[in-house]
Amino acid sequence: MDSKLERFRTMFLDECDEHGRTLERTLTALQRGARNHDLVDDAFRAIHSIKGGAGMFGFDRIVPFAHVFETVLDGVRAGRIPISEELMTAALRAADCLADLILAAGSNTDLAAGYENMMLGTLARLAGITVADSPAGGTSRVNATEDAPPGEMERWSIQFFPHRGLLKRANEPLFIVRQLQELGTLAVTADLSVLPPFAQLQPADAYLGWSFELETARGEAAIREIFQFVEDDCDLSITQVLPVMAAAEADPAAAVPHETMAEPMTSTIRVDIDRIDRLVNLAGEIAISQALVAQLIDQSLFNANPRLFQELSQLLTHTQNLQDSVMAIRAQPIRTIFDRMPRLVRELAEQTGKKIVLRTAGENTEIDKTVIEQLSDPIMHMIRNAAGHGIEDSAERVVSGKPAEGLIHLSAEQRGSRIVIEIGDDGRGIDREKVRHKAVAKNLISADSVLSTEDIDNLIFLPGFSTADKVTSISGRGVGMDVVKRNIQKLGGRVNVRSEPGRGSTVVLTLPLTLAVLEGMIVRVAGESYVIPIASIVECRASWQKDVGEVAGFGEVLKVRGSYVALVHLNRVFGSAAAACKQQSVAIIAEIEGGGHIGLVVDEIVGQQQVVIKSITDNLDPVAGIAGATILGDGRVALILDATEISKINASRAKAAWHSLNSENARRNVA
């Protein structure tokens, strides 16, 4: 029983996360000037759902906060509270605050008492001010002092528009309003749309209409009773507002009942990720099996039965579609990350005292869930960087003729089988002189190395590189871009930066659509096929033999553009030690973690293809230098190489060799 409740609680917290993002998205749009009923409605619904769920699970710090927040949004929705910059800024802060409350509730920690009080005060004040100052006239509001738990109270939307002659029949709308007020919490908005200019006004005619929002437990009959004497002299509609529904409009069609808790528009189910992974694997298997079958069927069979070919190509199409659809299940819109960034930017702007706007694009780009989970930190890091280093102070910006507000843009798009994410700013750009100077000072490059501007820009990804003059909490803790680069490489992606001095810089992340598939180079070593991830390959050298040098106690090195990289003959590491270098052998220069390179000599390059990554550790101990395995088109297993691990093996061998050389020397000296 307990575990069931726990499960619902977790589900609620998950949902809160989604609602939080909705809130963030809609409020941000409103703050930027979008005026759309749906946005306000979405925001209102999000808060309302949070409030309802929080009440159910007894998160009693969330409920009152959400209630006030909801009241404000409700006012906005009904047009009583005008949307102002101040209001939206406060609302966004309140959303952050609410997120903190939810987080605290979820992790069973208590925030300091009164943490939310200031925000609560601001919200209430804003709601209050706007009500009092509201120029619309005829607006009044009675706030519920106690919080009504959802469910017991019903919300009613009442549209009351008297016919012209209502007053002549001795009816008084004010009485009706007062009677309604006695039923519960009432919000009234006057409709002045048919009010004629003063000169044409007939004092005995009724011109005003009203729409009421009533929270009451008394039911429809009690409301109808109030209107019984005026029913024939007015247009009247009384509709119940269901909890997650918006029905501020007079249109009764808007009041079509919905399921209470479900998010309208999308219907989703929550599925255990393991089940989906199993499906992804199986779909991959089917694709491989069907390729095998296609290879086994030879031409004579096709000639004997022409339909075979037709059916087989059908199968091919279906398998491909199946695989795509299954992959799509794992895919999630990158919005889940992007929606968290406005808050970060707001906080950064506050901390740095700079004015920064975040603009995002391509939030609906879909990417594998696992990739998304691991993207959040790198993106946050780069936004911190942009705010900390890239964007200048307002004063400095104005001097250089830019708008005082700095701009950070964050975008995602799919290009072929890869996702490209760009994080850019319109700040000062990379100071190449400074970067170069620093790289030399830190011994990362030699003073006389010839580098293109692009090369210099990309120096910022070297380990231990940080251009911040002082260490701040925002950026520049020395664990900078190299960590970002490493994390992205782990995902099979690549990082690049382009920069224009004075105009800003943009970091470009290129990522695979999924972690289950890898773009690999197929190579042959000692009669076996191996896969080297394309993402790690820098270049391939056909005639490398002339650039090889031997370093005593270290082994062979290869000269690559002025610097030397360790050279590993894979056939010596993986095959028999005596295997000779073949004539057509190729040296593949691969990047390793930490920024170095390694040269891998392979017998030949077979080709390039996407491979499905399989774990070898399900049935086996981890094997040094092997990251995983895949199954090639012929059904054989090919191992996926881990350049970093191979480099480590090589280094430890070299060290051992050096050690024995030293000790031998020492022995000789003793002798």
Place this chain on the structure above:
Amino acid sequence: MIGKRRITDYDDLPGPIPAPEDADVQQFVSFIVGEQHYCVDIMAVREIKAWTGTTSLPNTQAYIRGVINLRGAIVPVVDLRMRFGQGLTAPTPAHVVVIVAIGEAQSGLLVDGVSDIVTVPRKDIAAIPDLEGEERNPFFSGLVTGQDSLMAVLALDQLVSQRIAGHLSTSTAA
């Protein structure tokens, strides 16, 4: 050779295997490595495949012949002859890989051929005799008598990696 049918592929498995009615008997799949007969609990056997080659794994123990693709899973193949210290098998298409489950993991055993399915009363499973002054062979858990030969029962968890064996012992302890 032994006058028994050599099973080279699972297609040739003799019909449906009658399930032992009473719990007093245990069934084993027996196979040959060199001149020796060995057997494993039939419940551990997943399937029997003809040898079709492996992808060799660098930098591992010599008795791991490499890995094969078993319907999408990457499964290691242990050369039993090598495991018992009798040198590498020179496999031919007539050689057989017995796929066994060891806990959650799967492993292939390269043997010369599968010979039979034997049903043995539990009371007839003998312990490995303690040899004077020598450590007991960890690869075997008992001895059974087949129709005309003595067979050692393989202790599968001892044949494979320490990690998987370690995992097994912790999971059974828990």
